[in-house]
Structure formats: C-alpha cells, structure tokens
Amino acid sequence: MEITPKAPIGRPRSFDAEEALERAMMVFWERGYQGASLTDLTDAMGITRKSMYAAFGNKDDLFRKALERYTEGPASYAARALEEPSAREVATAFLAGSVSTTTRPDCPAGCLGVQGSLAAGDSGRFAQDTLNAWRDDALTRLRQRFQRAVDENDLPPGADPELLARYLMTVANGIAVQAAGGATRSELQPVADAALRNWPPV
Template sequence: MGTQQKAPVGRPRGFDAEEALERAMRLFWERGYEGAGLTDLTKAMGITRTSMYAAFGNKEALFRKALERYTEGPASYVARALGEPTARQAATAFLDGCVRVTTRPDCPAGCLGVQGSLAAGDAGRNAREALTAWRNDGVDQLRDRFRRAVDEGDLPPDTDPGLVARYLMTVSNGIAVQAASGATREDLQQVADMALRNWPPA
C-alpha cells in the first residue's frame, strides 16, 4: 500500500491582506502615486517589502489593486448614481457622492482618482495612464446614462450626452481638488447644487 502524499501547504502570510490593502489605498489617496514611497507603504501596511511583493506584486500592481478597492468602496457612489431613475437624480447623486467622499473626516481629503495622478516623473507614467483610463471610464458611464435619458425623453433630444458627462466629471474633479485644499463640505455642496441649477441643459 503506497503512502499518500499531502499537497504542500503554503506558509501563512501572517498579516491581513485586506487590511494591508486598505492602508495602502489610504496612503495613495493621501499622497498620490509618487508621493507614497515603498518604505511609507510597507510601514503603513505593517509588512515587509518581501511580503508586499509576494502578496500584491510591485508598487504599480499594488496601486492598481488599491484603485480597484477605492472604486468598489469609497467611489461606489458612482455606480449607485448611475442607477437613479432620472438623469437629474443621477447627476445630483453623482455630485453629492463626490462631495461626501472627498470631505469625509475619517479619510484623506480629495479623491484618489485625482490625487493619485498628480505625479510628475516618468516613474508615475503608468499610474497616471491607469487613472486617466479610470476617469475616462467614469465619463463614458455617465455619457451612456445620459444617452439613455435622451432616448427615453428624460433629457431634451438635442442634449449632447458626452458634453454633459464631461461637464459633471470636470465639476467633480474640481470639487476633489478644492476638498484637498481644505474647502468645507458645506461650501462644496453649494458648488454641486449650483452646477445643477440650470438642469436640464438648454
């Protein structure tokens, strides 16, 4: 009778990967891609570089995972806004969600999608490109929602869905920059409200 071989058991990581990723996301959110050095990241995550590489890959791969976590967590207001029954409600929920997330007292001010891209050197090029694609995807999702609103008669037939989407994203990005500069939630909510005062677009 032959001996039964056991499958090799991997050594446990010894840390909570989800918690480590949450901490990395917050550091990228606060400092941007280039501003978050490997030493700062591993210290914030409570792990060694070797553990970080084994669990998440290099810094760029970690950043992409952090951006996914941000999209599914703090930025999940975008998906919820797109599900609102009217275009105006979708636009309102989108900007209101932006104001809330960028001014949360328990999180870094601003938006990871904006802060993360304020990097200047070649080392941050891939991260900037990932964030550009992320923001463009947001514009595309808004455009598709407003195109549907035109088809359903919820927006005037001569409305340019792409322009409306770009307008909202531009206001949203401006809100994020202002939040990072210390603007209050109340002030930014007034900006969001003003941006929608003449809805629907003429």
C-alpha cells in the same frame, strides 16, 4: 519520548491582506502614487517588502489593486448614482457623492483618482495612464447613461450626453481639488447645487 516538531524558523508572519490593502489605499490617497514610497506603504500595511511583493506584486500592481478597492469602496457612489431613475437624479447623486467622499473626516481629503498622479513625472507614467483610463471609464458610463435618458425622453432631444457627462466630471474633479485644499462639505455642496441649476429641463 515523542518529539513535537518545531515550527519552521523564519516562517513569514500571517497578515490580513484586505486590511493591508485598505491601508495601502489610504497612503496612495493621501500622498499620490509618486509620493508614496515603498517604506511608507509597507510601514502602513505592517508587512515587509518581501511580503508585499508576494501578496500584491510590485508598486504598480499594488496601486492598481488599491484603485480597485477605492472604486468599490469610497468611490462606489459613482456606480450607485447611475442606477438613479432620472438623469437629474443621477447628476445630483454623482455630485453629492463627490462632495461627501472628498470631505470625509476619517479619510484623506480629495479624490485618489484625481490627485493620485498629479505632478508625477516619467516614473509616475503608470499611475497617470491608469488614472486616465479610470476617469475615461467613468466618463463613458455617464455618457451612456445620459444617452439612455435622451432615448427615453428623460432628457430633451437636443441634449448632448457627451457634454453633460464631461460637465459633471469637470465639476466633480474641481470639487476634489478644492477639498484637497481644505474646502469643507458645507462649502462645496452649494457648488454642486449651483452646477445642477444649469441642468437641462425635461
């Protein structure tokens, strides 16, 4: 009689890593780095801590991967905005994307990149440093795009690419904080429109 081998006892259940990461991103987005406990994360992901460590590493590693997913997903408006043909259109798309992303009804309010490390103490230093670098990278990309606009005469010669980039980032971050506090898209889009009225003419 042929004996069929049994499956190994205690074999870990398979799971969809992409879906699990998406759920982890949502937890970090809603609760921030420090507010998201390992239990919160594994419960949302539907896996054990052992499986989480095996698939994603520790909490810092998971946060970094979640931020990458956020950048490529909900926050991808920033990269798309840089491809707009004019500096004004870059600024318009960047702020419109900020308003849209931070007020999505199917996602946590605000921005993971802004709220992710707010009120974090020493235990949240990794998240603070990671998000500072994330925001600095966005600032650098905007500055380089506006420098190109100056070089191409799409912005006036006296325009300051650094100032314009920081201006946009400041407005976008403020929009995110307002959204986290309950402000709606209809309330925040006029703020973005008002900010663009100060944009330098060509």
